[in-house]
Amino acid sequence: MQNHTGAPKGSWLTDPRIRAWVFQVVTVVVVIGLGWYLFHNMQVNQQHRGITSGFGFLNNSAGFGIAQHLIDYTEADTYWRVLVIGILNTLLVSVLGIILATVLGFTLGVARLSKNWLINKVATVYIETFRNIPPLLQILFWYFAIFLSLPGPRQAHGMLDMFFVSSRGLNMPAALLAPGFGPFVVAVVVAIVATVLMARWATKRFEQTGQPFHKFWTGLAIMIVVPALAALLFGAPVHWEIPAIRGFNFVGGWVLIPELLAVVLSLSVYTAAFIAEIVRSGIGSVSHGQTEAAHSLGLRNGPTLRKVIIPQAMRVIVPPLTSQYLNLMKNSSLAAAVGYPEMVSLFSGTVLNQTGQAPEVMAITMTVYLAISVSISLLMNAYNKRIALIER
Structure with a gap:
């Protein structure tokens, strides 16, 4: 006896559970087979070119300098240390950018709701301008048009005889x-x-x-x-x-190179425009009755916003805010355009060109970005869970 599909009654084709398992097994086999084919093809190509596969190259001496490193580094150090420096430099841009973008974004988001015509329009013009300019173009603008056009160290702009801004960057104690x-x-x-x-x-x-x-x-x-x-x-x-001028440059103190300043400022300005709209929509999602209730208790506008509106709006703000943090971190790879030594510039650029270990280098780079992204997501999800409403 056959059913309307033409399959014998009792056949596995008529059982959706068995059919689903079969399709999944076939899909897994195809994916594994395709992965093995690509891996085998890569191995053969590397052997023909005389390239040894594996991660042993990480123990070799790098032999090149790095403009900015948060830990001690010399050209004799290994690629392992270059990897650590690339991760730290990427984290530096991400952390500074997230902090600045959050502060600026929340300020602009609140300003967009201001009843003051001038404040409202200035915030609107900022948002509509900077979120519609590609971040790479903004990085190039800050770097070439702003920081490289500053005077040299001898004519640096000083403040309190401790902070100096020049074409070499920002020198500080x-x-x-x-x-x-x-x-x-x-x-x-x-x-x-x-x-x-x-x-x-x-x-x-x-x-x-x-x-x-x-x-x-x-x-x-x-x-x-x-x-x-x-x-x-x-x-x-x-x-x-305290930094001091010696010859043609400053000695002593810390220095933030112009590449770092350009990347942090441009990504902060760009991401803040999106965060501002997220904050505006989050505040708008809170019922106006909450504001009226707070005012009836004698709270002024400032305390009402801080203690009543923002805490409730954060439940709406946090999920899209997490996406903007992830975008900012991933956009830090654009710093390679101005030569800032982050993961893409150092590892997928210089190290890859020197070693030729393309699969290993790309695997390491992608793993680092994946780990940072997952870490940000876990932290933001933990915070979101903490502030979420608990239904009884």
């Missing part, structure tokens, strides 16, 4: 560790723990008695007084090295 650094760190940890315990006690006290407690000012006093006492008892935690 450097903190050198002193004997009092260890006790100072311990004091900071103690102050943080004390502040957390104080905040929990104050919250519990308020829930039981209804009496408010100035948690912010008390916590601020703890965070200032405890480390200050440690510095007085054990000495300053750091000594400051």
